[in-house]
Amino acid sequence: MKKQDNKLQGARLALPMLAVAASLAACGGGNGGSAESAVTYTAGSVFQVGTTSFDPNLPPEPTLPSESAVCATLEASNNLVSRPDGSLPPEADPSKSGVGVAVDPATANPDQARIQAALDACGALVDSEVGAKIASADAAATAAQVAAAKPNVNIAGVSGEELAKPQYRASKYAVRLVVNSKGPGNGFITGPLTLPSGVTLWIDKGVTMYATRDAKAFAPNLNGPYCANTAVSASKAGSSGNCLPLIGGNNLVNSAVMGDGRIDSRAYAEIVTTDKLYPLMKVDMTCSNTYTSYAAGKQAADGTSCDNGGTVVDSKSSARNMTWWDLAYLGNMVQNGTTGYGSQSNFRMMVFNYAKNLTLYRITLNNSANFHVVPSGVDGLTVWGVKVQTPSLAAFANPAGNGNPLYTGEVYNEDNVKNTDAFDPGSASKRLDDYLTTGSKSKSATKMAFDGYLKNFVFAYNYVSTGDDDMAFKGSNNPSPAGSGLLAIDGKRDVRSDRKYGMVVAHNHIYWGHGISVGSETNAGVTNVEVYDNSFWRSEEGLRIKSDYARGGEVSNIRYENICIKDALNGLLFTPYYSTKALPANGPLFPNFHDITMNNVRIMGKTTVKLQGFQANTGGYSNPQYPLVMTMNNVVADDPSAINVISSDAKLTIKGVNLPLVATADNRNVINGVPTKAVDPNKVVDCSKAFVDFPAIGASNYFGSTWDSQR
Incomplete structure (x- = not known):
């Protein structure tokens, strides 16, 4: 079992990729883009998921209290x-x-x-x-x-x-x-x-x-x-x-x-x-x-x-x-x-x-x-x-x-x-x-202000295995006044000086569960989230955005980078058809997923990839199409034939992708770029040390000494 650093710190050092030029072979399907003759990687080293020891983009690690700080x-x-x-x-x-x-x-x-x-x-x-x-x-x-108040801006009080x-x-x-x-x-x-x-x-x-x-x-x-x-x-x-x-x-x-x-x-x-x-x-x-x-x-x-x-x-x-x-x-x-x-x-x-x-x-x-x-x-x-x-x-x-x-x-x-x-x-x-x-x-003597936003969120170095969502941003409540145009969760809102990003999910090991999710409630909006250096091993889902027209809304600028997924039921699951929950009294809320980016994502083993936008005129309503707008760079499977792709109403821009993506009029997909078999997964991201046994924590370890031996 891999022993972790005592400080439980890791890093996203944004290491670029090894320079190679690989001849392409079309992976089948795909239209709407011109054929490429080579996949180019930036000079540098392939990023190794789950092994680094310091992240300059994060705030300092918390510490336990000192003995002198103990009340009782x-x-x-x-x-x-x-x-x-x-x-x-x-x-x-x-x-x-x-x-x-x-x-x-x-x-x-x-x-x-x-x-x-x-x-x-x-x-x-x-x-x-x-x-x-x-x-x-x-x-x-x-x-x-x-x-200095501006219209439709919440008063936050002291930060x-x-x-x-x-x-x-x-x-x-x-x-x-x-x-x-x-x-x-x-x-x-x-x-x-x-x-x-x-x-x-x-x-x-x-x-x-x-x-x-x-x-x-x-x-x-x-x-x-x-x-x-x-x-x-x-x-x-x-x-x-x-x-x-x-x-x-x-x-x-x-x-x-x-x-x-x-x-x-x-x-x-x-x-x-x-x-x-x-x-x-x-x-x-x-x-x-x-x-x-x-x-x-x-x-x-x-x-x-x-x-x-x-x-x-x-x-x-x-x-x-x-x-x-x-x-x-x-x-x-x-x-x-x-x-x-x-x-x-x-x-x-x-x-x-x-x-x-x-x-x-x-x-x-x-x-x-x-x-x-x-x-x-x-x-x-x-x-x-x-x-x-x-x-x-x-x-x-x-x-x-x-x-x-x-x-x-x-x-x-x-x-x-x-x-x-x-x-x-x-x-x-x-x-x-x-x-x-x-x-x-008891309460304090004086009131103070809270603006109600989720801000400056860091989810890092955690090990999670559960029967439902491992981590899910819930965009259901919006504290902004009506007409503000502000989304409920925005990673660029009031970012602190001790970090680079306001909304970060990094350096985590995910096991059983529904992965790293946005939704299912997205009606108040989620934007500007960074998800990097995470591994998913035998999870039900890996990367996921989920909603439906009972609780839909805008999800945008979600960036995934340096991800390893192994033996997941659904490695990638992006769907606006999460459930048939009853519609609100004032009518449907249409999900709109756009400006989603994936860089350096490696999928190992048999899995399903679902990439769906919201179809026009759904459920008898005269709604426009809200396509899933996503850019995929170096998103690869070790065995593309083991990937079951379900895709509709998607507008995908791809490069260095070997998934069997197909653009057809029937499923209303547009693909800018051509899938290729020539990409080498080992030169996309290094997953050799990404999948570790759940840490030995005594009785909490599910099957005793190792995670893998009796799964």
């Missing part, structure tokens, strides 16, 4: 010791199924109160030391921006770049979770936590923070919204928004989650409740109570229709309770397909809204019940050296499932761990003036 250190209880597979033993927090049965809060959720108390105390210290400085800087910046300076960071700002100093304890079990502004949650090496299995913890309000269901009425689907996230934070400055430990949401494990009346679904599709009776403090009689997606209340059922992934599969794959309204009310691992400087660093994330990390409206979002592996080995060791954890009897795979996106960064829905969150029940 919490030791794990010796009652919680992770098994070698990464799970907790059944006796650590026992399951109890059935009607009128509750688990003990002391074992189901022993650590939430003390972790939150430490975070709150640390947040208060941070606010007392630097809160006034932050407020003063924001007031001055806001006043200057108002004085994240300014707030990154030392004077805005408190001397003590971290809460550290550590192994027990006198015993084997290395686990914490917690319910939802609020991350205060300026505070770092530091999960130390060897420590795992587990999510409680108590559904009530994620839905504390008696009258809803209710968590752990697939429907909340006979006609209304469930939603992750019904649940509190495991870690949440709004209106933050200089907050972080980091360390060499793990967070495991345990979506593979049976859901329980500390309230005997809280309704849960069981794998035989019955339920333990109804929300109507629960809100009234009563137990519904057997045979009463469920209102959580199940059938009827059954006190005699001996079936186990659902797991979070049972609910996800049931809601998305079964009920949604038959009724159109099914969806899971599962909690997300992390949700952050409106922040300036938010960092995830070196932490390992496993087994989220829904999306892992959902940050919206962040100026200065850094995800660096993070590992996401879902499902992990702990999921396969789930005692309740006996090796077949889903209620269907299936073993976990990439198709049935639904909606476990790793990272879904996006803009927020509007500009905001609000108080900073200084604790779970």
Whole structure:
């Protein structure tokens, strides 16, 4: 297994390619361009993906806090010791199924109160030391921006770049979770936590923070919204928004989650409740109570229709309770397909809204019940050296499932761990003036401004394997005033002086999952994104842009460079026909993908390449054609005959491309240039060291010592 540099740094040194002149042989098809006699490479060395050690185009690597910066250190209880597979033993927090049965809060959720108390105390210290400085800087910046305001431009207040300076960071700002100093304890079990502004949650090496299995913890309000269901009425689907996230934070400055430990949401494990009346679904599709009776403090009689997606209340059922992934599969794959309204009310691992400087660093994330990390409206979002592996080995060791954890009897795979996106960064829905969150029940004294944009985003040196999107830019919300003409995500907006690009995805290793994506929501627009030096190994998708005319919009100036893709189901997937989601009331939103560039992309193994624009007059609407406008330079397959190409409504400019692209009137393709077999993949990009085993991180490593040996 390849050993990575300790600093987890790599580089895009923009090394040009070895000068060669190769005679061309047409690869078939293709028209609309003149034949070429040679492919020319720029003098220099072929770029080697996944091996460099420094990137001058990125900001400095984050660092862990110093010992002196720690507000509080919490030791794990010796009652919680992770098994070698990464799970907790059944006796650590026992399951109890059935009607009128509750688990003990002391074992189901022993650590939430003390972790939150430490975070709150640390947040208060941070606010007392630097809160006034932050407020003063924001007031001055806001006043200057108002004085110089242009129409339709959001007021951002003080920039994240300014707030990154030392004077805005408190001397003590971290809460550290550590192994027990006198015993084997290395686990914490917690319910939802609020991350205060300026505070770092530091999960130390060897420590795992587990999510409680108590559904009530994620839905504390008696009258809803209710968590752990697939429907909340006979006609209304469930939603992750019904649940509190495991870690949440709004209106933050200089907050972080980091360390060499793990967070495991345990979506593979049976859901329980500390309230005997809280309704849960069981794998035989019955339920333990109804929300109507629960809100009234009563137990519904057997045979009463469920209102959580199940059938009827059954006190005699001996079936186990659902797991979070049972609910996800049931809601998305079964009920949604038959009724159109099914969806899971599962909690997300992390949700952050409106922040300036938010960092995830070196932490390992496993087994989220829904999306892992959902940050919206962040100026200065850094995800660096993070590992996401879902499902992990702990999921396969789930005692309740006996090796077949889903209620269907299936073993976990990439198709049935639904909606476990790793990272879904996006803009927020509007500009905001609000108080900073200084604790779970406290706010700052003064409001500050957030413009709602996603800006200065770095996604670098990460290892990701999950059941859905590995990373997806969500262009669904636009905080810009109407008529501004601004796109929601723009990599050229307010780029900081310590980096070259405002939106970067670089030096990552992607395994299972849907690859690096834009969409599916593109209605508010995404532009100016740099994606370089990434590898995709046995992923479902590699490079992807997806939308449809229920949520379409402009996607432009997306640049891919120095990419290695091996044994992917869909190496390249660009489609405006992502789903048949119902159209909005005001009519269709047409996807428009243009000015997309690929340089030095190598595809190894059998795969599908789908390149589609949006056809004119689609769905009975009088819309123009929105072709996929893409330039492809040195995009090659080691074996072009192993590439299945699906293409329509595309306007492609190609050079040094050996994919079997064909321009015909039937599929409305225009190809400027001619495919060639003469290009040598080894002189396009070096993939010899791009594909490495998922890093050995103990129990989180899916199959133990290597990634490849048992795939």
